[in-house]
Amino acid sequence: MASSSSYNCPCAACKFLRRKCMPGCIFAPYFPPEEPQKFANVHKIFGASNVSKLLHELLPHQREDAVNSLAYEAEARVKDPVYGCVGAISFLQRQVERLQKELDAANADLIRYACNDIPSGIACTAGSKFGSSHGSSAEAG
Amino acid sequence: MASSSSYNCPCAACKFLRRKCMPGCIFAPYFPPEEPQKFANVHKIFGASNVSKLLHELLPHQREDAVNSLAYEAEARVKDPVYGCVGAISFLQRQVERLQKELDAANADLIRYACNDIPSGIACTAGSKFGSSHGSSAEAG
Numbered sequence: 682m683a684s685s686s687s688y689n690c691p692c693a694a695c696k697f698l699r700r701k702c703m704p705g706c707i708f709a710p711y712f713p714p715e716e717p718q719k720f721a722n723v724h725k726i727f728g729a730s731n732v733s734k735l736l737h738e739l740l741p742h743q744r745e746d747a748v749n750s751l752a753y754e755a756e757a758r759v760k761d762p763v764y765g766c767v768g769a770i771s772f773l774q775r776q777v778e779r780l781q782k783e784l785d786a787a788n789a790d791l792i793r794y795a796c797n798d799i800p801s802g803i804a805c806t807a808g809s810k811f812g813s814s815h816g817s818s819a820e821a822g
Numbered sequence: 823m824a825s826s827s828s829y830n831c832p833c834a835a836c837k838f839l840r841r842k843c844m845p846g847c848i849f850a851p852y853f854p855p856e857e858p859q860k861f862a863n864v865h866k867i868f869g870a871s872n873v874s875k876l877l878h879e880l881l882p883h884q885r886e887d888a889v890n891s892l893a894y895e896a897e898a899r900v901k902d903p904v905y906g907c908v909g910a911i912s913f914l915q916r917q918v919e920r921l922q923k924e925l926d927a928a929n930a931d932l933i934r935y936a937c938n939d940i941p942s943g944i945a946c947t948a949g950s951k952f953g954s955s956h957g958s959s960a961e962a963g
Contacts, residue, residue: 728869735903743904750908754895762876763884766907767891773914780921787928794935 693720698729707736711748722755723748834861839870848877852889863896864889 691702692709697720702709708729712720723732732751736744757766764771835849836842838861843850849870853861864873873892877885898907905912 726872727867728872731867731869739903747904750905753908754906762880763888764891765895766911767894770907770910770914773911773918777914777917777921780918780925784921784925784928787925787932790932791928791935794932 690714693717694724694729697721697724707733711736711745719752722759723751726755726758727751831855834858835865835870838862838865848874852877852886860893863900864892867896867899868892 691700691714692706693712693714693716694708695702695706696714697717708720712723723729727735732748735751736747739747754766757769761768832841832843832855833847833850834853834855834857836847837855838858849861853864864870868876873889876892877888880888895907898910902909
């Protein structure tokens with residue numbers, strides 16, 4: 682974090698808002714001049730005064746995380762104005778449900794193997810069935 | 823959706839903003855008077871004019887989903903000013919990673935059973951090992 686601001690090098694927020702970047706500027710540590718898009722997104726979605734208000738209500742050590750999560754949400758909303766980052770939440774929830782079902786099924790098979798309901802060694806080609814999870818693994822990354 | 827607005831019953835947005843709710847009000851179909859907190863949250867986090875601008879830029883059939891996702895984000899940010907709904911994303915990402923690891927391990931065990939590396943029927947008590955996933959199942963819900 683902590684990009685120091687001076688009159689010669691205003692932070693991205695003050696540059697965007699065309700105002701003098703004063704010492705103690707609430708935005709300066711989190712919106713360095715070399716990342717102009719970060720503030721542009723946050724300003725477009727939340728508005729500079731809302732963000733300033735929110736930062737003032739937090740403890741100094743919480744502000745960097747807050748700005749980063751706001752910047753993430755803002756970028757997601759710029760890219761997807763209908764769902765924003767809630768689209769990512771829906772996608773992840775579906776992925777969790779699918780993985781949980783696959784895991785429950787695999788565990789049920791394991792219990793049946795362990796209890797001898799399925800004779801072991803029936804088919805090494807069964808690997809093709811189990812291999813299907815690796816597709817989801819790639820998707821998860 | 824579609825709560826009709828009239829002078830006698832302004833939508834939650836117009837009531838909050840203390841203005842007359844005119845026919846064709848952009849907020850009225852999505853902010854019914856019986857859900858005042860929905861608009862209060864969205865106004866606090868995004869600002870009424872940002873939301874109005876965003877809705878005007880969308881097609882009418884996209885607006886309800888957009889309002890609902892904005893309301894979700896706003897409520898999450900009100901509850902957790904530092905991380906907002908990005909906290910849910912981080913939680914879900916960790917859950918996906920954990921489930922994927924558990925699934926990979928279960929599938930590796932199944933392949934070993936199928937290839938006869940583990941004699942089947944060794945212990946029905948193995949169920950206690952497999953049962954651990956049901957804790958995660960509850961967590962997922």
